[in-house]
Amino acid sequence: MKIAITNGHVIDPRNQVNQRCDIFIQDKTIIAIEHAPEGFKADKIIDADKLIVSPGFVDLCARLREPGHEHKGTILSETRAAVASGVTSLCMPPDTIPVLDTPAVVELIHQRNEEAGYCRVYTLAALTRGLEGQYLSEMAHLKDAGCIGVSNVMHCIPKPQVLRHAMEYAASVDMTVFLHPQDEGLANHGCAHEGIVSTRLGLVGVPEAAETQAVANFLMLVEQTGARVHFCHLSTARAVQMIGRAKYDGLDLTADVAAHQLHLTEMDIGYFNSQCHVQPPLRTQRDCEALRDAVASSQIEAICSDHQPHDVDAKLAPFAATEPGISSIETLLPLSLRLVNDGLLNMTELVDRLSTTPAEILGINAGHLGVGAMADVAIFDPTQHWILKSENLISAGKNTPFENWEFQGKVMKTLCDGKLVYDASSTA
Amino acid sequence: MKQSNIQFDNTGKLRHFLTIEDLPKQTLIDILDTAENFSTVGTQTVKKVPLLRGKTIVNLFFEASTRTRTTFELAAKRLSADVLNININTSSTSKGESLLDMLRNFEAMHSDMFVVRHNQSGAAHFIAAHVAPHISVINAGDGSHAHPTQGMLDMFTIRRHKKEFHNLSVAIVGDIMHSRVARSQIHALNRLGVPEVRVVGPHTLIPRDAHALGVHVYHDLREGLKGVDVVIMLRLQRERMSGAMLPSEAEYFSQYGLTEEKLRLAKPDAIVMHPGPINRGVEIESSVADGSQSVILEQVTNGIAVRMAIMSITLGRKQEN
Structure with missing residues (x-):
């Protein structure tokens, strides 16, 4: 052809x-x-x-809901949505059911995706077995099965020593660790940014410190272990600043932001709009502007969708009882294009944030259109x-x-x- | 996006009563005036008016309550409505039937009003956004968000003693962070024109952004009480100790408990309020709770008239003079 x-x-x-x-x-x-x-x-x-005409987009984080939550979405339904949004490669986190911590699950996903035939699906393996934060997963086996990185997603690792060893071991099998910086203890099962809106609505707040403390913690361990890490879905101005500082000091780090964080703030929750229930939570206008500036200056290298499709019922409850997340893969490009219209990015930078750099972060051969490219x-x-x-x-x-x-x-x-x-x- | 002020119907009439936050001052005044008219019903030999005859009111309590539930029940009965009390154990609902399914069932029984108490902030808004168009929803307390009928009965009590709002100074003392009562009181006081609303408590019990609610923050009770006309004490929950927000009840009492000695810092004619149930010796000394400045039991009595007013207004029939 x-x-x-x-x-x-x-x-x-x-x-x-x-x-x-x-x-x-x-x-x-x-x-x-x-x-x-x-x-x-x-x-x-x-x-x-x-x-x-651009290289197909590379989405650093999209949940396809299969296996485990097929009533919310399937590999077939979500990869079809992906290609309709220009996404040709996507990376799914390991919080499937069963957890992506055995080669069998990886094989199942790749097999289903081959049957679907829309786009490339890459997987992150669980950093710890069952994401439980106790024992290391079989990272080398999982890498052989096709996983391109490891992550514990939003699940906490209670013992700092386990985290340290997990990062060291990931470094020795040469896998990037994808970190979601949110300290579970400080987050306190909160469902909104701790600020004006959570105060007004009487919602349990996630303080800025839940993110900054986790970032600080991770940065110290990166220094110590030499692990290659990527920070997922930053939400606060302060975390951006801390990561910028660490890069300036010589650490080799990358970071992404979910597209919705560049356009929504805590104010959008209004009176308990559960569609604005996301993790990490929507923060303040000041945070939103800092994230936008960081994307413009490539302090944050990539924009991802953080796609989380849900069934209708998941959002039909009082705010805190609803499930967090947005079905967002189809708004990835249009939300990012708004940054071009707002004068923050030119078209080349947009393609860079959506395709070229995320491909580099994943270490995959994609994100460019040179002779010989896929x-x-x-x-x-x-x-x-x-x-x-x-x-x-x-x-x-x-x-x-x-x-x-x-x-x-x-x-x-x-x-x-x-x-x-x-x-x-x-x-x- | 859903319309934010779902409390009013298309014709601008108050349909639901969920929060005081976005209600105009006149609506609050109307409620207080209507309650004033109802306040004599309880002293008559026949303690009933036929305003809501034939209406069915369902008290949906997903959280335990004695005072609020019984005053709602009494208010509805004095308006001649039929009342159904449903106490739902939240832990059992979370396993099976969803909140929405349960509502559909009560709707199917041709109810006219749901009075809802729930431990989740936003539960009343959620229910109001999903009920059939002929049903009114009254928020009887949702999580830490709002308890607007309590807020209004407190305003009613304050107005009875102080006549006007525009020259008052009010201190709310205790666990502001988790208090739906405090939030509703603050919105009502601000809307009615009270120039000085203070909140008093330790940092752990006052949200960092409390000032955004329109209050002055004090961490020292003595400072906070100086010259106020109204002192509102909030109930302290035991969980605050296990959640490491406070060291002990004894220390809390020594720092933030209202004693006769501290009350003397307020204006001589200051009134003392408490939404109940009170923890004697934790947030308030017995001699103050039972003292001459206390209006705590009056609040309970006033709660019936205020709830009658809110029920009759939202069901579209005001008491005529």
């Missing part, structure tokens, strides 16, 4: 391409850019006139206006706080592994 993508505006930060040019694909690989190879006869021509491509119209209606989401999870938001920017076509996996014109 030979495909030509013509007349599009190609943006590829890695290869410093930012111009109108054509891309030529043979089977699974990009074989030429700009000028067609001699004798190339396309079986399919995709006209990308007035559209942006043909993972997102083609989107950055100007098209649309209004979000939750019932139109492709994800099985309709839980979103962005109902009726007006967005600009829509994915038109997605190619993964040289295959057209999403075409807006044929599904409309």
Whole structure:
């Protein structure tokens, strides 16, 4: 199969391409850019006139809910939503049921994903067995099975010594540790930022210190163990500052932020809007602005969706009793494009935060469109206006706080592994 | 996004009573005036008015309560409504039936009003957002969020003794952090124009952002009591000790317990209030609780008239003079 993508505006930060040019694909690989190879006869021509052609997006954190929570979503339903959003590679955390701590679970996921056939699914292994924070998981076996990193997600590791050893062991099997900085004790089962809104509504608050103390803790251990770590989903200005400082002092760290944290604050909870129940919680305007600035300055290197689809009932209860999370993979691009419209990012930086850098963080061969690269491509119209209606989401999870938001920017076509996996014109 | 002020119906009438926070001053005054009219019903030989005859009111109590539940029950009965008391053990509901399923069942019994108490903040809002359009919801206490009928009966009691709100100084003492009563009182006092609302307690029991509620924060009881017209003591829960927020009841009493000696720092005609039930010797000395400045039992009596007012207004029928 030979495909030509013509007349599009190609943006590829890695290869410093930012111009109108054509891309030529043979089977699974990009074989030429700009000028067609001699004798190339396309079986399919995709006209990308007035559209942006970017390497497919790489989402650092998306829960697919399979195995374990198939009533909320499946690998099939959620990877289909992913490609409709331009995501061609995604990484799922290990808090499945059963926990992703044995090669069998990894194999199951890869097998199901192969059957689905939409996008690439990467997995993080549990850092500790059962995520229980007691014993190390079989990281080497899990790496052999295909896991590309380890994480204990939001589950705490009660003994600092276990955390230390887990980080050391991860370093010796050369796996990145994905850390979610939230101290469970200080978070105190809170469900909103400890601040004006939690005070007004009488909700248990998660103080800023729950994040900053965890960051401080982790930073000391990184220094000591030499582990390679990535900080997931920062929510406070202070944590951004601390990580910036540590990088300046020479630690090799990366960090991401969930797209919704760049647009919502504690105020959006209003009167107990459970769609705004997320972990870490929505913080203050000041935090939100610091996170946006950090994305602009690449102090925070990547934007992820932190996709968490839910069934309807999960959000139908008094605020604290609802399950946290947003079905957010379909708003990843439009929310990020708002940063371009707000003047914080240019289009190259946007593609960098959504694709090139997250691919580097995961250590996968993706996020660029050079000759020889895998043909993972997102083609989107950055100007098209649309209004979000939750019932139109492709994800099985309709839980979103962005109902009726007006967005600009829509994915038109997605190619993964040289295959057209999403075409807006044929599904409309 | 859901409409934020779901307390009013399309025609601007008060339909639910969930929080005082976003109610206009006139609504609060109307409630107090209506309650004033009802306050004589309890002293008549026939303690009943036929205003809500034929209406069915369901008291849904997901959390134990004696005082609030019985005064709601009495208020409803004095308005001639039929009352159903349902005490639900939250631990048993969490296993099976969802809150919403349970509501659908009571709706199906053609109820007109739910009076709801629940241990989760926002429970009353949640229920109000999901009930059938003909049903009114009254919040009888949700988590640490609001207890607006208690707030209103406290305003009623204050007005009876002090006549006006615009020249008052009020101190609320104790566990502000976990108190739905304090939050409702603070909103009501601010809305009614009280210029000085103070909260008094240790840092562990006062939210860091308490000032955002519109109060002055004091950590020293003596300072906080100086020159106030009204002292409101809050109940201290035992859990505050196990949660490491306080060292002991004895130390709390020595620092924040109201004694006759400390009360003398307030204005000579200051009144002492408490939403009950009181812990004698923990937050208040018996001689103060039973003393001449105490209006604690009056609060209970007033609770019936105020709840009658709120029920009749939300069900759309005011008491005519």
